[in-house]
Amino acid sequence: MNNDRIQEILDLMEEARLDYFLISDPQSIAYCTGYYNDPHERMFVFMISKHGNHTLFMNDLFYLDHDLDVNIVWHKDGQDAIQTIVDEMHFPGRIGIDKNWASHFLLDLMKKLPDAKYINASPCVDLVRMKKDLQEQVLMIESSKINDAVMEEIIPFIQEGVTEKQLAKKLDELFFNHHSTCYGAIVAFGKNAADPHHENDDTLLRKGDCVLIDMGCVYKGYCSDMTRTFFYEGILEEEIKVYEIVKKANEAAEA
Numbered sequence: 001m002n003n004d005r006i007q008e009i010l011d012l013m014e015e016a017r018l019d020y021f022l023i024s025d026p027q028s029i030a031y032c033t034g035y036y037n038d039p040h041e042r043m044f045v046f047m048i049s050k051h052g053n054h055t056l057f058m059n060d061l062f063y064l065d066h067d068l069d070v071n072i073v074w075h076k077d078g079q080d081a082i083q084t085i086v087d088e089m090h091f092p093g094r095i096g097i098d099k100n101w102a103s104h105f106l107l108d109l110m111k112k113l114p115d116a117k118y119i120n121a122s123p124c125v126d127l128v129r130m131k132k133d134l135q136e137q138v139l140m141i142e143s144s145k146i147n148d149a150v151m152e153e154i155i156p157f158i159q160e161g162v163t164e165k166q167l168a169k170k171l172d173e174l175f176f177n178h179h180s181t182c183y184g185a186i187v188a189f190g191k192n193a194a195d196p197h198h199e200n201d202d203t204l205l206r207k208g209d210c211v212l213i214d215m216g217c218v219y220k221g222y223c224s225d226m227t228r229t230f231f232y233e234g235i236l237e238e239e240i241k242v243y244e245i246v247k248k249a250n251e252a253a254e255a
Contacts, residue, residue, distance in 0.1 A: 001033050001054070001069045005128060009048055012124040013096065020089060021048045021096035021121050024105075028098065028125045029056070030221060033070055037062050043081040043105055046070075047088065055088050057081065082108045089113070096121025136222065143219035146178045147226055151213070158211055158232060164189055164200040167213075175217045183223070185215035193229070208234035 009032070013021055022045050023029055029046045030036035033056060037044055045057045055071045058064070059081070073088060075081045082105060089095075092113055097106060099122040110118060132140065153174050157167060164187040175182040188198040189205050193212035205211065209232050216225035231239065 002031070006032055006048060006054065008128045009124050010050065012127060013048065013050060013121070016094075016096065016119065016121060016124060018094050018096040018119065018121055018124070019050055019092050020094075021098075021124055022046075022085070022101065022109075023048065023098050023125060024101040025098055025125075027221070028129065031125070031129055033068055035064070035068055036221065042077075043075075045085065045101075045105075047085065049089075051090065053088065057084055081105075082112060085109065086112050092116045094119060096124060098122045098125065139220050139222040140224070143180065143217060143222045143224040144226075146175070146180050146217055146219055147215065147224040149178060150174045150215070150217070151226065151228055154213070155230075158205065158230060160205055160207060160232070162205050163202045164192070165202060167205075168200045171213075171215055178217070178219075180217040180219040182215060182217050185213060188212040188214075205232060207232060208236075210239070 009021065023032065024043075024045050026036055026038055026044065029044070032046055032048070035056075037058075039059070039062070042059045042061070043057060044059070044062070047055045047057065049055070053071060055073055056068065057073050057075065060074045060076050073084050075084050086109070094117045095109075095113070096119050099120055106118070110116075150171065154167065154171055157170050168185050168187045171185045171187075172182050185200075186198055187200050188195065189203045189211055190209045192198045192201075192203055193210050211230040211232055212227065213230075214225075214227040216223055229243070
């Protein structure tokens with residue numbers, strides 16, 4: 001559990017006069033506890049309390065491979081998961097809810113605690129997460145370095161006759177070799193590059209084609225993203241002109 005981050009959230013909770021804050025976004029829970037889990041349809045909540053009894057509510061089907069420095073309340077399928085939250089609350093006047101929590105969980109809680117006031121408290125965690133600490137910055141930089149490395153490594157595989165799907169699959173392999181996960185690269189040859197959300201298909205690369213690669217990876221929970229454009233064995237004068245216009249605009253924006 002990251003006490004410094006939680007204290008920043010508590011400070012914002014105090015400004016909002018919250019007694020409790022229920023966080024359901026898995027990324028935000030990981031930010032606070034160091035533990036990431038994708039609960040799918042099951043309830044997964046981290047409760048921050050002004051009283052200090054911060055609690056993680058977990059289904060016993062969830063996998064936990066190390067001890068966490070936080071109070072954990074377990075429940076089983078078929079049990080009343082919301083009641084486990086109610087049982088841990090003491091005089092809940094104002095309860096913060098994040099914007100991600102499914103309504104069927106929230107409605108059940110509101111039914112059980114009808115006198116409480118419910119507030120969208122997402123800013124209490126979002127504003128803290130917006131400010132990246134040194135540890136986060138290091139991970140973001142490493143994620144970007146991996147992206148740069150993979151972009152260099154994919155170039156030898158850009159050969160005539162390869163398909164978009166084949167090149168995208170190779171990107172997955174290269175990212176895996178760097179202990180990261182590609183989150184869905186877009187590979188577009190020729191006219192397909194005009195579609196900003198093109199779905200990779202069996203289009204074959206041919207001489208003179210534009211090759212657009214839009215890719216990124218997740219490294220220890222932090223993402224990188226880039227788009228690069230190549231021209232395979234030939235480029236038209238008009239393409240050079242457009243490329244230079246975009247390049248100058250990019251440089252001007254950076255400046």
